[in-house]
Amino acid sequence: MPNNIRTGVEINSQPQFYNHNKIWTKPFILAIIVVIILGVISLFTGVYDIRGQADGWDMFFITRVPRTAALMLTGAAMAMAGLVMQLITQNRLVEPTTTGTIEWAGLGLLTVYLLFPAPSLVLRMTGAILFSFIGTMIFFLFLRRVKLRSSLIVPIIGxxxxxxxxxxxxxLGLLFQKTQSIESWFVGSFASVQIGRYEYLWLIVIVTILIFIFANRLTLAGLGEDVATSLGVNYSRLILFATGLISFAVGIVAAVIGNLPFLGLIVPNIVSMFRGDDLRSNLPWVCVIGMGTITFCDIISRTIIMPFELPVSLILGTLGSVVFIAILLRQRKLGG
Incomplete structure (x- = not known):
């Protein structure tokens, strides 16, 4: 992103680099153990009596295992997307929800439904990924023409x-009577996840590997175009590559699960507060905490009004809104 995007942004919104390069530390191992415990709780949480029914263990592998795996993969995907976006924009308030990326993914899903009467999951994913990429690039291009005086302007624009x-x-949904076709997207939920309907989420592992491989270059991009270019990094190409990875992850999640707000905002900010902004060493932390956060919210959504189930996006959105406000207040206090 060009220099004018960063002009006037508060110092506290800039990346901070601490000496926390070690990954396998006692706190990280403890975090993994907590996530494993949450995963086990998720496996045995639900209205259906797994142990008391004849087909209980069949249902366990048909619904519970895929749902828990989807939670872990989705949590990692959205948290990583937020981390990369915050790094390349040098703004802690940026993530797919606050840049319009997730809304573009929804428009892509709707467009696919308008063009194809009964689109397959691959077609829906393709539409969501393509429109996510277009929308994110439009967001970046729009910022090129705006002289920022505050880090708050960036998410407001998004x-x-x-x-x-x-x-x-x-x-368009009302005009062409397609609102019901994308209704599930507006309320992100894991209730419909079962074997055969979530496997594409495993592609997120490839995104994780690619981000880890290019972590050092992405970290340099977070220092600004001039610094990155002087260090031999093709800044424009790297931004396109990062945008492609973000769009790929967000598009898959949008097609399979739906709208999951603020996850990419909460997790990277929590990690950055304690570890700075070194992408390579923070990525495992962001993935693990993202998994734990969404699994915790999903467990709440399944138990708070049992035997009914709330959309996980409702719990996540409520938690995310509180954290978002807290971050805004912290930014204002530090900026003052």
Whole structure:
């Protein structure tokens, strides 16, 4: 992103690099253990009596195992997307929800439904990924023409663009009577996840590997275009590559699960507060905490009004909103 995007942004929104390069530490191992415990709780949480029914263990492998695996993969994907976006924009308030990326993914899903009567999951994923990429690039290009005076302007612009795209999607859905086709996208939920309907989420592992391989270059990109270029990094190409990875992860999640707000905002900010912004050493932390956060929210969504189930996006959105406000207040306090 060019220099004018970073002009006037508060110091506290810039990446901070601490000497925390070790990954396998006692706190990290403890975090993994906590996530494993949450995963086990998720496996045995639900209305259906796994141990008391004849086909209980069949249902366990048909629904519970895929759901828990989907939670872990989705949590890692959205948290990573937020981490990369915050790094390359040098703004801690940026993530797919606050840049309009997720709304563009929804528009892509709707477009696929308009063009194909009964689209396959691959087609829906393709539409969501393509529109996520287009929307994210439009967001970046829009920022090129805006002289920022505050780090708060960036997410405000993204939220405004997202609201416009969401309005367009709603209008087209009502006009062509396709609202019911994408209704599940608006309420992100894991209730429908079962074997045969989540396997594409495993592609997120490839995204994770690629981000880890290019972590050092992405970290240099977070220092700014001039610094990255002087160190031999092709800044524009790297931004396109990072945008492609973000769009790929967000598009898959949007097609399979739906809208999951603020996860990419909560987790990277928590990690950055304690570990700075070294992408390579933070990535495992972000993945693990992302997994734990969404699994915890999903367990709450399944138990708070049993035998009914709330959409996990409702719990996640509530938690994310509180954290978002807390971060805004912290930014203001540090900036003052």
């Amino acid at each position: 939220l405004m663009l997202g609201a416009v795209i969401s309005a367009v999607s709603t209008f």
